[in-house]
Ligand SMILES: Nc1ncnc2c1ncn2[C@@H]1O[C@H](COP(=O)(O)OP(=O)(O)OP(=O)(O)O)[C@@H](O)[C@H]1O
């Protein structure tokens with residue numbers, strides 16, 4: 324097990340270097356100059372412009388800039404935002420809880436609906452329910468997030484007026500962040516209605532972000548269950564006289580979960596990708612929106628640092644998923 | 660009164676009649692062998708007795724009486740209370756019949772918990788006792804093993820332990836040794852017979868192997884294409900088979916072929932969904948078929964020489980063993 328973790332960790336370093344290289348190159352490939360974007364319409368005289376460039380180190384050869392950046396990263400220094408002059412790490416961790424909160428809710432939504440739907444579809448294979456679930460999953464999977472988000476906003480916020488359009492909580496409420504998670508903070512604040520408001524703000528983004536994972540999980544659960552339901556040990560479970568819910572929900576599901584867990588882990592990366600779009604649609608003040616804004620402003624250090632930290636998070640989560648996988652699959656746990 | 664009495668059992672999958680008008684009975688403490696080629700409906704018939712035929716299978720019977728109780732009228736829950744408790748079954752593939760995600764101990768105690776309740780401790784004690792009864796060394800340690808850590812023979816012993824956990828009155832063993840090494844086969848068979856005597860269970864032993872039946876069963880039912888074709892006390896059946904199919908099966912035994920250059924085989928295969936012959940189902944493959952065999956289905960004829968479904972049964976003096 325320890326060796327397994329160490330091997331996985333050793334892959335981290337080349338991955339890191341790859342991510343730094345990619346983000347560094349890509350943000351510079353987009354035309355545009357951060358200083359010009361910063362000063363906007365007013366313009367800047369060339370001398371001052373050159374001075375600012377030199378201050379930010381943008382006048383050096385690109386390779387030297389990269390080397391400077393990389394050595395900084397290796398010492399744990401991700402640099403400062405060109406725009407706000409704040410350390411990138413600080414900005415990231417101020418906004419990160421918002422993204423984590425949204426992602427966790429989206430994943431819970433996807434798992435809580437996807438696994439039961441997949442099980443039922445497999446058990447009632449070929450039924451109307453099965454066909455509806457699979458049809459909905461296919462639709463959900465192919466629905467562009469932007470389109471889907473706008474559709475829901477038009478219906479639930481526009482026509483029905485049930486949910487707010489943007490932000491994490493109504494502007495009526497203000498309290499100091501404790502954990503950074505709005506659901507918890509609003510609860511702790513004790514202000515009446517704050518928690519409810521936070522929940523109402525979360526619903527649509529959660530649904531939008533959770534739709535693709537939901538579709539993938541439902542399909543994977545269904546196909547894993549279909550495979551498992553024909554196994555001999557399921558017949559044995561029935562031969563013991565166990566009730567159907569126990570045969571399906573315990574003996575079969577436990578085995579079917581093994582591939583499903585893998586898929587859930589892979590969806591975490593997809594989730595962060597989707598968060599960028601979802602946060603932009605709903606003006607959700609999280610990492611996704613921050614990175615998009617930083618790209619617009621050509622805030623090189625923020626984009627590089629933000630993507631690097633997100634990539635690290637994804638890698639760590641995948642590692643954790645692999646560990647969980649080992650825990651629920653005895654055949655892996657005992658292999659040396 | 661027999662322990663299990665099946666009257667006219669049929670199981671169909673779509674148009675396929677996997678079991679076709681089967682009558683069968685077994686007494687308390689009896690060992691009944693069921694033989695027949697692959698596809699003759701042995702497993703399906705016994706799964707029907709267990710109540711394990713699932714959609715799209717359809718089970719019909721005039722009566723299935725177990726221990727004086729009519730099973731066909733029971734609701735699903737009442738039926739489940741018998742399954743795994745009073746009627747238990749073990750299967751052919753020990754390596755895949757146990758759930759890979761749970762320990763041996765869990766899988767044994769689960770049956771006890773469902774049918775007998777009791778405390779955690781009593782269940783654990785009983786599981787240990789069962790493991791040593793089925794000949795598993797170091798039961799304390801094995802309780803925490805997963806199936807993939809045990810050999811096929813050991814897993815089959817665990818399956819047996821699960822099956823006998825609630826002291827069933829009837830144990831159905833569906834080719835319990837087919838998937839095992841030859842040396843292990845004999846051990847498992849001996850174990851089953853030992854437990855059968857110790858617990859006073861009735862045992863149904865399904866097998867392809869006429870040799871196994873000869874050594875173990877008191878009575879033998881021969882099935883062909885879903886039907887019972889012959890049934891008789893084991894000794895008499897082996898010396899004087901009356902159905903040509905039984906005769907052909909016995910003839911194919913290697914032990915009986917020592918003085919012959921080649922083992923005789925039965926030409927053709929068991930008829931499936933689309934090639935069911937008219938008349939006697941065995942007639943296309945039968946060495947002694949006559950014109951009338953293709954016309955009408957022979958009825959079961961029962962007498963003091965067992966039961967046989969044949970228009971022209973072999974005479975006792977016709978075959979020497
Ligand atoms: N679930 C099922 N769906 C459709 N057909 C089935 C099903 N189970 C069994 N059958 C069919 O029923 C017939 C009898 O099968 P069964 O398994 O009882 O044969 P068997 O005598 O046990 O053979 P074997 O010695 O190979 O185990 C076969 O033709 C088989 O294909």
Ligand SMILES: [Mg+2]
Nearest residue numbers: 701702703833
């Ligand atoms: Mg079989």
